[in-house]
Amino acid sequence: MPPKKAATEETKNNVVAFGRVRKNLKMGCVGLPNVGKSSLFNLLTEQSAAAENYPFCTIEPNEARCAVPDARYDFLCDIWKPPSMYPAYLQVTDIAGLIKGASQGEGLGNAFLSHIQAVDGMFHIVRAFDNDEVLHVDDSIDPTRDLSKFFSFVCDTIQSELCKKDLDILAKTIISEEATVRKAGGKFKMNPLFPSTTTKIKAMLEQDKPVRDGTWTSAEIELINEKMQLITTKPVIYLVNLTMKDYIRQKSKYLPHIAKWVTEHGGLPRDVIPFSVEFEEKIHSFKDDPAALEAFMKDIKVKSRLEKIITEGFTKLGLQYYFTAGEKEIRCWTIPRGCLAPQAAGAIHGDFERGFIKAEVVAYQDFHDLCEGAKSMGPIKAAGKYRQEGKTYTVQDGDIVHFQFNVAPKK
Template sequence: MPPKKAVEDVTSNVVAFGRVRKNLKMGCVGLPNVGKSSLFNLLTEQSAPAENYPFCTIEPNEARCAVPDARYDFLCDLWKPPSMYPAYLQVTDIAGLIKGASQGEGLGNAFLSHIQAVDGMFHIVRAFDNDEVLHVDDSIDPVRDLNTIQSELCKKDLDILQKTIVAEEAIVRKAGGKYKMLPLFTETTTKIKAMLETDKPVRDGSWTPAEILLINEKMQLITTKPVIYLVNLTMKDYLRQKSKYLPLIAKWVTEHGGTPRDIVPFSIEFEEKLYALREEPTKLEEFMKECKVKSKLDKIITEGFTKLGLQYYFTAGEKEIRCWTIQKGCLAPQAAGAIHGDFERGFIKAEVVAYQDFHDLCEGGKSMGPIKAAGKYRQEGKTYVVQDGDIIHFQFSMFLAFLPRTKRLLLASKAISAVPKIAKD
């Protein structure tokens, strides 16, 4: 009998700019005195300094905030387990940039390196008039501010690109003809340079998977990072849901590769008022009825989490409800690996029910009986793409999980008949 076909490892099918990991970070970016540190404090319930002068923040502040989710709340209320773990968004408060930051103005090079360390940006845009809050350019002009930040980030990326090219050329010279510059590298860097020289972010280009992998491997470009534009309004403008600056900002964003969803108007003044009333529920309820608008903090958190290309699935039971953060497009074995690496190595199958199916069919109980009866409880294999909000139970082989990788590959390639017998014993 001919040997069985070798079992191939199934790898992730996610190809995107940036790092592949679950604890990605959003950084608060913008000019000085636009509300970055105040927003950071509200999101994370921290007390980072937020004073009315430029460069109050020097070293970045880091914290995390729970991702709000009614699905998670429902599962926790249903099971009431002793342990409950929501998903978290990591947030970094980065000092303000000014014009000339890419040449070192205002400690700009240090601050730009802090932006390199995050994976996405909350670009806070000042759209409020207040003579008591200083503006580094002495006037309020959101479009000018947007151009300033984007220009500085593109200039920094040009510097990173040039250093990368020089380093690759040095490798070629040192190899003495044994190594040549890959055509893909030359074509990709030429394309990047043309974009950056016109202040166009790299994320707005059209890229093949091979080009994306090359950029991820060779360069740490800032303008590949996704952006959400948070427009900080006065409380008066936020309550009436209108501002003379919003149409100008929306026009700029859509002309520079963004979409309307990338713009989130909010008000630090309004959010701080809500936070001050958090321990006075009666006054808070009266205030909310009077103003007829809601807080945008939950939306900012969920949009930031989504913009990073993250999602999560649930494990649910009597002992624990937990959200496991993974990348969108993640396959079942890699999703199991979020719990423990051994789960990925020994993955056999995933027992899956979509959250909405469970919610609609559970009849207020914890049993999977009604879900199974309706045919909504599925068994999925290695090629299953995990969906946001799936409730999953993994099955894996302890035998395969703890075998060294070389032995696992040898067994798979030769399909040794003794494997089932050993596992059974």
């Protein structure tokens, strides 16, 4: 028998390990007032959420969903042409702007913080353009300062507000856990990791450092997920709102500073996505006039970034999907990454998980390369790419799956 792994084993890339293990996770659009949150939300979801030019135009969070673009899904739909087609969706929430002092009731105060607590990841929109006609909460434009207000520990910043909220959550969790142990009278014992983990979290938060930037073992992450709903464990994608001119020429005096700040504060280069609300709204205005859109895009080398924003948000939440394909329906079934076959079957129906027997699987790329433009699995089977998998199989993104299950009749 192999030796057990040490309890102190480090977990790398643990951002997606934090949070709820569910298929309907949400990304929230957050940032300072008047940076383009509601305008982006409208573009992503084709909704009509208010987007006026004054702080706190959005009070109650707007929620909608947007289809995840995928050429694989489009290919399968073109092959089968079924009457029912269901893509994967990203749930998006538009949240009011946050200002300094939220934890003391400034702006929308703790209501805002509770709205962030209700989502699973954040699109942090940063305004990186000068326009006197658009109000700014601090009456000047400085994206690196705006980022600091959300994520760093400089002088009562928004990051400090989030860390203060998490400190409050942590304190209540500790009190509750200690009270449970006392009331149990020895029948319930505290998790041995609890004191050391909470001490580590407290030390980070008191320095205004997000919990997600720490190095955690899988056991510690499991404990945090079970006992606490911390805001600063949530993954973040930084969306930098440029002018249409800057976006088209792919240059901005602010971008290098923003990219440097993000990488210095635990982020990756891919976590920064430059885009332009102005450019996206211009493209959207041509939605009913393909000829005008073609003329506008003729000499422009850049494309819309909405698809990238959606797919990166979906991936950042640790989500993926598999396909079921047939004459009646093509559907994407959203599951967490690392999901085993029985749990993946449960995304369709709980009975499928309980009565799971096996999964018949073909990787999307194998089907694409071997199907010869037809619906038949014959060529795939002939090539040995159609396989049967059991309960220990980890479903991969883009798998085409047919489940076999057995459900005992109800008594």
